[in-house]
Amino acid sequence: MDLTLGVILGLHCPVYRGLEAALARAADLGCEAMQMLPYRRHDPPTTEECAAFDKARRASSVKRLFIHSRFVPSLASSDSARRMRSMGHLASELRLAAALGGEAYVLHGGAYSVGSSFDEGLRFFKESVTRATAEAGVKVPIYLENVPGGGRRMGGTLEELAKLVEACPGASACLDTAHAWAAGYPLSTAEGMLKFLSLAHRLLGADTVKLFHLNDTRALLGSNRENHAHWGKGFLGTESLKTLLGRDEYANVVGIIEPPLGPAEDDRASLAFVRRLTARAS
Ligand SMILES: [Zn+2]
Numbered sequence: 001m002d003l004t005l006g007v008i009l010g011l012h013c014p015v016y017r018g019l020e021a022a023l024a025r026a027a028d029l030g031c032e033a034m035q036m037l038p039y040r041r042h043d044p045p046t047t048e049e050c051a052a053f054d055k056a057r058r059a060s061s062v063k064r065l066f067i068h069s070r071f072v073p074s075l076a077s078s079d080s081a082r083r084m085r086s087m088g089h090l091a092s093e094l095r096l097a098a099a100l101g102g103e104a105y106v107l108h109g110g111a112y113s114v115g116s117s118f119d120e121g122l123r124f125f126k127e128s129v130t131r132a133t134a135e136a137g138v139k140v141p142i143y144l145e146n147v148p149g150g151g152r153r154m155g156g157t158l159e160e161l162a163k164l165v166e167a168c169p170g171a172s173a174c175l176d177t178a179h180a181w182a183a184g185y186p187l188s189t190a191e192g193m194l195k196f197l198s199l200a201h202r203l204l205g206a207d208t209v210k211l212f213h214l215n216d217t218r219a220l221l222g223s224n225r226e227n228h229a230h231w232g233k234g235f236l237g238t239e240s241l242k243t244l245l246g247r248d249e250y251a252n253v254v255g256i257i258e259p260p261l262g263p264a265e266d267d268r269a270s271l272a273f274v275r276r277l278t279a280r281a282s
């Protein structure tokens with residue numbers, strides 16, 4: 001149990017041994033929050049499995065649950081058939097998130113099509129999310145996440161993320177530190193992190209950032225590449241993370257570590273790294 005004030009710490013847990021094994025991993029590691037991609041191979045859990053998981057999770061020490069999107073990459077595509085498919089998937093993923101008891105659903109912007117533009121992609125994205133949300137008929141808020149950026153991928157910059165959030169009524173933001181670094185924000189120093197957070201504050205507003213993905217990374221700055229690392233093994237390190245954890249405005253915001261897939265002991269070390277800084281920062 002994390003008794004210090006500050007960001008509420010959680011873990012992205014793999015579900016290849018089942019949903020309840022993922023929950024056990026988060027609980028065993030003392031996490032108050034968890035995130036998961038709730039698919040084994042490509043199959044979503046059944047209604048009964050969702051209900052059993054929801055019950056077990058509510059009885060556990062893991063009080064906050066976030067569901068990450070999986071099958072919705074083409075919400076901004078110019079191809080209407082692909083867009084329709086992604087809308088259908090988004091509606092069912094939102095219903096799945098509700099059935100599992102998720103407090104929010106994390107979504108990437110995806111990419112606009114060749115020959116299109118960010119602005120046109122944004123219009124398609126807005127329409128897709130609006131229609132899918134109405135079709136889903138559940139009240140699970142969407143958190144839009146910044147991505148490593150590059151090419152036609154939307155949401156690499158905070159300016160783009162702010163436009164995506166604004167386009168989706170009721171949406172909030174999730175900031176991933178590894179993605180921001182890959183998109184070119186120099187977060188490895190306290191100063192770089194402060195600048196990034198100040199810009200996020202200005203563009204997104206004080207209460208819009210509801211979730212952090214607290215990831216270290218081995219990708220190069222501005223490389224647009226994803227290469228999550230355990231804390232202490234990547235380029236971001238202590239000063240940067242301490243700066244984020246020390247901010248009063250994020251005292252009730254959840255920070256999820258999305259570690260490289262591996263044994264629970266590696267996750268434990270990453271969590272311990274962050275917890276030490278949380279204790280010092282508060
Ligand atoms: Zn993500």
Ligand SMILES: [Zn+2]
Pocket residue numbers: 145176213258
């Ligand atoms: Zn992330």
